Amino acid sequence: MPRLALFAIDLVAVTILVFGLYFPRHRRRDLVVAYLGVNVGVLSVTGALSESSVGAGLGLGLFGVLSIIRLRSTEVDQREVAYYFSALALGILGPLNAGPFWLTPALMALILTVMYLGDHPRLFRSYRRQTLVLDSAITDHLALIAQLEGILGARVHSAVVERVDLVNETTIVDVRYSHASADRAIVAAGVRG
Template sequence: MPPLPLLLADLVAVLLLTFALYLPRHRRHDLAVAYLAVNVGVLGVAAALSSSTVGAGLGLGLFGVLSIIRLRSSELSQREVAYYFSALALGLLGGLEVGTPEVSAGFMALIVAVMYVGDHPRLLPRLRHETVLLDHAVPREDELTARLEELLGARVHGVSVHKLDLVNDTTLVDVRYTLDSGTGRRRGVVGERAVADATAVGGRAR
């Protein structure tokens, strides 16, 4: 059984991860509950496995299967996946005790610190990644890039065409771009996805 201070360290770490980092930045209450439940559940099972004859490898395998099931149940952004696995890793560190309690607590602090820096709003604030639906079929990549730059008011770094529909005259693309200085965040963008109307004045997203 892991020592009580290590269990408390895990609870403090997951509370910081959930209520100090995730909720203020992303505002999804359902996922905050999921992160807490995953962490505490993994912590309890890992603590039980650490003091039984059942191998920890079996427990880690079960956690992997549960993670796959959870991630397939709904669409999550890559940021949400990162928080999900951070909560899971904190539970494992708290329950299995890697080395000394100080080492485990250090890894917990490292995970929280990495998420704080990696998901900070000031880290590459103008960099964007969206799926855009144009109301014109644009087969040429150079023309498509120019149209997207005009539409988004940004510098396009990469374009991947998901669907080119010549019958309905539409183009579905995955675009990575950097907003021009002073452009700011466009209205109507929800999360990391937007549907754009190329005929709208100024390329307003809807």
């Protein structure tokens, strides 16, 4: 497949990733620029290195180091890291013309499909994560779970205490929980459908 066609397929794929999947679901404008920039940058450098005597591994290693620095310099959650690496992978695949002509577009489609399904709003929609600051110092784990379930009106699956301040009477806890009412609504919709 001609290189320009592969570049065009990459640009279509990253457009779908950013404007079709990421932004409508998460609405974080600053990362739109990051995903587009990293994709086009990796696409350009990988394309240039694949035609030069310098090893592509060197260029990809440099981008790996830069991406780690970028990911550590701002707050991004795990979903955004997945989109970040998907944009990187699409940019790396773009200039590669290895194997049958259909392989690169198929791998790009696979990345988009996995991101569409893995980040679908209906997947595990009753499950949540939150960091709470409680106005009491709670050292008993069972009492903490009971209080969290009362506050959240949900079933607590995990509660990791990040800090207990006995002087100021506060507890900071990372909570993973689910709402039973959302689970019942999903089951009811499945029964009716």
